[in-house]
Amino acid sequence: MSMTIKINGESREVNADDDTPLLWVIRDELNLTGTKFGCGVASCGACTVHINGQPQRSCVTPISAVGDSEVTTIDVIDTPQAKAVQAAWQELDVVQCGYCQSGQIMSAIGLLSSNAKPNDEEIDSYMAGNACRCATYQRIRAAIHRASDLLEA
Amino acid sequence: MDVSNTASTMNRRKFLKGTAVLGGSMVVGFNATGLLAAAADGTTATSSGFNPFVKIAADGIVTVVCKHFEMGQGTTTGLTTLVAEELDVAWDQVDVEFAPSHENYVNLAFGGQGTGGSTAIANSFMQYRQAGAAARDMLVRAAAAEWKVEAKEVALKDGMLTGSGKKASIGDFIEQAAKLEPLAEPPLKDAANFTLIGKNKLPRKDSVAKTTGKAMFAMDVKVPNMVYATILTSPRFGGVLKSFDIGDAAKVNGFVDAKALPNKAGVAVYAESTWASIKARRAITAEWDNAAADARGTAEMVSEYNEKLDADPVYDATGKGDLAETEATAKAAVKSVSADFHFPLLAHAPMEPVNCVIEPTEEGGIRVHDGCQFPMITHPTLAAITEIPPEKVEIVTYYAGGSFGRRANGNSDYHVQAVMAFLALGGKKAVKLVWTREDDLAGGYYRPMFAQRAHIGIGDDGKISAWGHRSVAQSIFKGGPMESMAVHNGVDHFSVEGIVDTPYQIPMSIGLTDYESPMPVLWWRSVGHSQSGYTMEVLMDMAAEAAGADPVEFRLAHLDESDDNQARFAGVLKLAAEKAGWDGKSAKGRGRGVAVHKSFGTYVAQVMDVSVNDKGAISIDKVTCAVDCGIAVNPDVVRAQMEGAIGYGLGAVMRNEITMKDGVVEQGNFPQYQPLRITDMPVVDVHIVPSDLAPSGVGEPGLPPAGPALANAIYAATGKRITKLPMANNGITFA
Numbered sequence: 001m002s003m004t005i006k007i008n009g010e011s012r013e014v015n016a017d018d019d020t021p022l023l024w025v026i027r028d029e030l031n032l033t034g035t036k037f038g039c040g041v042a043s044c045g046a047c048t049v050h051i052n053g054q055p056q057r058s059c060v061t062p063i064s065a066v067g068d069s070e071v072t073t074i075d076v077i078d079t080p081q082a083k084a085v086q087a088a089w090q091e092l093d094v095v096q097c098g099y100c101q102s103g104q105i106m107s108a109i110g111l112l113s114s115n116a117k118p119n120d121e122e123i124d125s126y127m128a129g130n131a132c133r134c135a136t137y138q139r140i141r142a143a144i145h146r147a148s149d150l151l152e153a
Numbered sequence: 154m155d156v157s158n159t160a161s162t163m164n165r166r167k168f169l170k171g172t173a174v175l176g177g178s179m180v181v182g183f184n185a186t187g188l189l190a191a192a193a194d195g196t197t198a199t200s201s202g203f204n205p206f207v208k209i210a211a212d213g214i215v216t217v218v219c220k221h222f223e224m225g226q227g228t229t230t231g232l233t234t235l236v237a238e239e240l241d242v243a244w245d246q247v248d249v250e251f252a253p254s255h256e257n258y259v260n261l262a263f264g265g266q267g268t269g270g271s272t273a274i275a276n277s278f279m280q281y282r283q284a285g286a287a288a289r290d291m292l293v294r295a296a297a298a299e300w301k302v303e304a305k306e307v308a309l310k311d312g313m314l315t316g317s318g319k320k321a322s323i324g325d326f327i328e329q330a331a332k333l334e335p336l337a338e339p340p341l342k343d344a345a346n347f348t349l350i351g352k353n354k355l356p357r358k359d360s361v362a363k364t365t366g367k368a369m370f371a372m373d374v375k376v377p378n379m380v381y382a383t384i385l386t387s388p389r390f391g392g393v394l395k396s397f398d399i400g401d402a403a404k405v406n407g408f409v410d411a412k413a414l415p416n417k418a419g420v421a422v423y424a425e426s427t428w429a430s431i432k433a434r435r436a437i438t439a440e441w442d443n444a445a446a447d448a449r450g451t452a453e454m455v456s457e458y459n460e461k462l463d464a465d466p467v468y469d470a471t472g473k474g475d476l477a478e479t480e481a482t483a484k485a486a487v488k489s490v491s492a493d494f495h496f497p498l499l500a501h502a503p504m505e506p507v508n509c510v511i512e513p514t515e516e517g518g519i520r521v522h523d524g525c526q527f528p529m530i531t532h533p534t535l536a537a538i539t540e541i542p543p544e545k546v547e548i549v550t551y552y553a554g555g556s557f558g559r560r561a562n563g564n565s566d567y568h569v570q571a572v573m574a575f576l577a578l579g580g581k582k583a584v585k586l587v588w589t590r591e592d593d594l595a596g597g598y599y600r601p602m603f604a605q606r607a608h609i610g611i612g613d614d615g616k617i618s619a620w621g622h623r624s625v626a627q628s629i630f631k632g633g634p635m636e637s638m639a640v641h642n643g644v645d646h647f648s649v650e651g652i653v654d655t656p657y658q659i660p661m662s663i664g665l666t667d668y669e670s671p672m673p674v675l676w677w678r679s680v681g682h683s684q685s686g687y688t689m690e691v692l693m694d695m696a697a698e699a700a701g702a703d704p705v706e707f708r709l710a711h712l713d714e715s716d717d718n719q720a721r722f723a724g725v726l727k728l729a730a731e732k733a734g735w736d737g738k739s740a741k742g743r744g745r746g747v748a749v750h751k752s753f754g755t756y757v758a759q760v761m762d763v764s765v766n767d768k769g770a771i772s773i774d775k776v777t778c779a780v781d782c783g784i785a786v787n788p789d790v791v792r793a794q795m796e797g798a799i800g801y802g803l804g805a806v807m808r809n810e811i812t813m814k815d816g817v818v819e820q821g822n823f824p825q826y827q828p829l830r831i832t833d834m835p836v837v838d839v840h841i842v843p844s845d846l847a848p849s850g851v852g853e854p855g856l857p858p859a860g861p862a863l864a865n866a867i868y869a870a871t872g873k874r875i876t877k878l879p880m881a882n883n884g885i886t887f888a
Contacts, residue, residue: 028426033372035366036370039823044504074365074366075366089360090364093354096226096555097225098364099504101364135797135829139796
C-alpha cells in the first residue's frame with residue numbers, strides 16, 4: 001500500500017506492505033544504501049537509523065509504525081554530534097571493512113546526544129548492540145572520546 | 154544510482170574530471186610477460202596487451218589500480234602507499250580503484266587473481282613500487298627533454314616537477330611521458346629514503362566513504378531491470394531438491410516467480426524487493442532427497458573424531474614412521490604431558506552476508522557485481538556454467554563487508570547459486586542474490602572441526618625430549634582447485650600447519666587422519682593456524698609447568714637464535730614479555746598468559762591479562778602484542794589488523810561453535826552465534842618490530858596466539874586448563 005514517510009527532511013511516497021521493515025524501504029525503494037542489512041533481528045545494529053533523533057534498528061521497525069516520525073539516515077545526518085563523530089572516526093581510522101560503521105556511527109551520535117562525556121563503561125553499555133566482526137571496538141571507544149572532546153572544544 | 158567501481162573518496166577528482174578527459178591520461182602497468190609498459194589515454198586491460206596499475210591524469214591525480222579486493226585489511230591504502238612512495242606524489246593526490254577481472258592482475262603468490270593467505274602487500278611490494286618508479290622516471294625524463302636539461306637536474310616531489318628554474322605539475326607532462334619507453338628496471342628508493350612506507354600515519358583511503366554511508370558494497374548495487382532473489386536450500390548438506398510447493402508465496406506483494414535451480418541445489422525465489430523475496434520464501438515448502446545428505450549430529454561427529462584419534466593415523470606428516478615410538482618415549486618420561494584438544498566448526502559470519510548481482514550485457518555476456526575475492530575462480534566458473542566466452546564475462550569489484558576467508562571459495566559457491574538463479578529465470582533479467590544471516594550461518598564452508606592429541610616427554614635437561622602428535626581434520630584442500638599445491642603424500646599441509654613447521658626445536662612426530670563429510674569446509678582467518686596455534690601454545694604452557702619452568706624462559710630454551718627464523722620468533726616473544734612487564738607472576742584474582750606463533754611469514758607474540766570477579770567470571774583486560782612482519786608498510790594498518798585479529802580470535806574461542814542435530818545446523822542468527830561485542834574487547838597494545846626485511850602478511854597472523862594466550866591466562870588465574878573449545882562449554886563465563 002502507498003504511504004508517506006518523513007525521511008532525511010523530505011516527505012517521500014513509498015509503496016510497501018504494513019509489515020515491511022523500514023530497512024528495506026530505505027534501501028530497496030528509496031535507494032539510500034548507507035544503512036546496512038546485517039541480521040534482520042536487531043542483533044547487530046548495522047541497520048541503525050534515527051527516528052525522532054533516537055537510534056532505532058530499522059530491520060525490525062515495520063513501516064506502519066513509522067507514522068509521522070522523522071527518520072534520519074547516515075546518508076545525510078549532519079548534527080554537530082554527527083560531524084564530530086565522523087571527524088573522530090576518520091582521524092583515528094576506525095574503519096576496516098566498514099559495513100557495520102554506518103550503524104556504529106548512528107549509535108555513537110545517539111550516545112553523545114544524550115551523554116556528552118561518556119566514560120568507557122557507558123560507551124560499552126550503549127554500543128553493545130552494535131556488532132563489528134572486524135573488532136574495531138578499541139578504536140570505536142577512542143573515537144567516541146575524541147568526538148566528545150571535539151564537541152567540547 | 155552510481156554503481157561505479159571506483160573506491161574514490163575525493164571530491165576533487167570528480168570536480169576535475171572534465172579536465173582529465175580533455176587532457177588524456179598516462180597509464181603505466183605490466184604486460185602479459187610481466188614487463189613494464191606504458192601507454193596513453195584509452196588503454197584498457199584487453200585492448201593494449203597490458204594492464205594499467207597506475208593512471209595519471211592531466212589534473213595530476215594519480216589513480217592506483219588495486220588488483221586485490223578490500224575486505225577491511227587495508228589494501229586500498231597499502232598498494233596506494235607503494236605507488237605514492239616511488240612516484241613522489243602527495244597522499245591526497247592519490248586515488249584508488251579496483252582492477253577488473255583479468256589474468257594479468259595475478260596475485261604473484263597464487264598465479265591467479267585473488268586475495269588471501271595474507272599475501273596482498275607481500276606479493277605486491279616490488280610490483281607496485283616498480284610501477285610508481287617507472288612512471289616517475291618517465292615524467293622526469295619528459296620534463297628534462299622539455300626543459301632541455303639532464304634528467305638528474307629535474308626533481309619530483311609531492312607531485313611537482315622542478316628544474317632549470319621551472320616548476321610544473323606531473324599532470325602537465327603526461328602526454329610526453331606516455332610516449333617514452335619505461336625502464337625495464339626503474340631505480341627504487343632505498344628504505345632509508347622512504348617518506349611514506351613505514352611512516353605514521355597515512356589516513357586510510359576508505360575512511361571517508363565508510364564513515365558517511367557512501368562506500369559501495371555489492372549489497373548496495375542496483376542495476377536496471379533487476380529482481381532480487383533468495384534461495385531456499387536443503388536443511389542438510391548434500392540434500393537434493395525433489396519438488397517444491399509455492400504455497401501462499403504468490404500472495405506476497407512484489408513476488409515475481411519461484412524456480413528450481415538447474416543443479417537441484419535449491420529454489421530461487423524472485424521478487425521486486427529483498428523483503429518480498431525473504432517473505433515469499435517463508436511460504437514455500439520443498440521436498441529433499443536426502444540419500445546423499447549428511448544426517449550426523451555434532452555428538453556423532455565428535456565421537457567419530459575421537460575414534461579416529463584412537464586409531465592408527467592414516468598419514469605420516471613428518472615422514473619418519475616413528476609416531477608410535479615417539480609416543481611411547483614421551484609417555485615413559487619421568488615428566489610428561491598428555492592432552493586431547495577439540496575445536497568446533499566455525500562460521501565466518503562477515504557483517505555483509507554474501508551476495509552478488511548477475512547482469513546480462515548488451516554483448517551477450519554477463520557482468521558480475523561482487524565483493525570478489527577470487528576472480529581467478531569465479532570468472533572461469535561462471536563462463537563455464539553459462540557457456541559464455543570468458544572475454545564476455547566481466548567482474549566489477551566493490552568493497553567487501555568482511556570475509557575472513559568466506560568470499561574466497563574454490564567452488565565460487567554463492568556466485569554459482571546466483572548464476573543458476575539468473576539462468577533459471579531466462580537470462581534476460583539481472584538477478585541480485587541476497588543471503589540472510591540465517592543463510593550465512595547455515596550455509597556451510599565452515600572452519601573444519603579439528604581434534605588433536607599430544608604426548609610430550611620432558612628430558613633431564615628440562616627440555617622437550619619427545620612429542621608425539623595426532624591430528625584429525627576434514628581436509629580443506631582435497632578435491633579443490635589448489636589441491637596439488639597443498640596436499641603431498643596424502644597430507645593436507647593446512648591440516649597440520651603451525652605444528653609441522655613450528656620454529657621450536659622439538660623432536661616431533663605427527664600423524665594425520667582425514668574426516669569426511671558432504672558438509673563443505675573452508676579456510677577461516679589463519680586457516681590451520683586458527684587451531685594449531687592454540688594446541689601448540691597451550692601444550693607449551695603445560696610442558697613448561699611440567700618442567701617447572703617459566704613459560705617465556707621455557708619457550709626461549711627451545712629456540713636457537715643463531716637461526717634467523719627462530720631469532721625472529723624469539724624476538725617477538727621477548728618484546729611482548731618486556732612491554733607487558735612479564736615476571737612470571739599473576740596477582741590474586743588475576744592471570745597472565747603468553748603465546749607466540751608464526752603464520753604467513755609473520756611472527757606474533759601476545760601477553761594476555763585477565764581478572765576474575767567475585768562471581769568467577771573472566772574479564773579480558775589487556776593484550777600486549779608484538780609483531781614482526783618485515784617492513785610494516787602502513788604501521789597503523791598493521792596495528793589495526795592485530796587489534797582486529799585478536800578480537801576475531803577471542804570471540805571464537807570464548808563462545809562460538811556451529812553445531813548440528815540430525816545434520817541440521819542449530820544456530821539460526823547472531824543470538825545463537827554471538828559475535829565479540831565491545832563489552833568483551835580488551836585494550837590492545839601493539840608493538841611492531843623495526844625491520845628492513847620484505848613485508849609479510851598481517852591480516853591473519855594476529856589471530857593464532859590470541860586464543861592460547863587467553864587460555865593460559867585463565868589457567869594462571871583459575872587453574873582451569875581448557876582444551877575443548879569453545880571456552881563457554883567448560884563452565885567459563887565472561888564478565
